[in-house]
Amino acid sequence: MSFVLEVQIRIKPENVERFMAAIAENASAARSEPGCLGFDVNVDPQDATKLMLYETYRDEKAFQAHQDGAAFKKYLAEGVPLLASRERRIWKKVG
Secondary structure, eight states: OOEEEEEEEEEEEEGGHHHHHHHHHHHHHHHHHHTTTEEEEETTEEEEEEEEEEEEEHHHHEEEEEEESSSHHHHHTTTTEEEEEEEEEEEEEEO
16 A cells, blocks of 8 residues: 655745745656656645645655655745645555
């Protein structure tokens, strides 16, 4: 089973452009990590301040390696402060 992370994000309206650059950089770095199976950034077509991230990793160890990486640490320091809210849910992909 794969390790899946769903993240519901609400960006502060004045920070949309800056956050989109930060999340694009983090997603690109994650996709090149050996344990990352996918990293999708989805934007609500009605509201550019609402995003849903869908990340899939080989296992929890691969996800932890992502969180320990420089790109994720930069995202936490520079991207997360631009948010109004962030809710994370962990899933296990079956099959």
